[in-house]
Amino acid sequence: MTRLRGLAWDHRRCWGPLDASIGPYCAANPALEIEWDRRSLYEFGEGALGPVLGAYDLVVFDHPFIGDIAEG
Numbered sequence: 001m002t003r004l005r006g007l008a009w010d011h012r013r014c015w016g017p018l019d020a021s022i023g024p025y026c027a028a029n030p031a032l033e034i035e036w037d038r039r040s041l042y043e044f045g046e047g048a049l050g051p052v053l054g055a056y057d058l059v060v061f062d063h064p065f066i067g068d069i070a071e072g
Contacts, residue, residue: 007038022036037056
């Protein structure tokens with residue numbers, strides 16, 4: 001079993017589609033498990049992302065912060 005851990009920002013616009021799609025996707029890929037954590041939009045914008053990103057395989061972020069995320 002492959003387990004992926006993801007981080008998303010805590011807004012329905014982000015986690016709504018993730019929650020709706022994870023069941024069907026994992027059913028079609030039974031050797032895969034995905035766990036999503038949520039972080040507030042404030043934490044994405046004001047918090048340090050570098051220390052957090054190493055713990056995740058997948059990250060969904062708000063586009064204004066792509067430069068910060070790319071820097072690592």
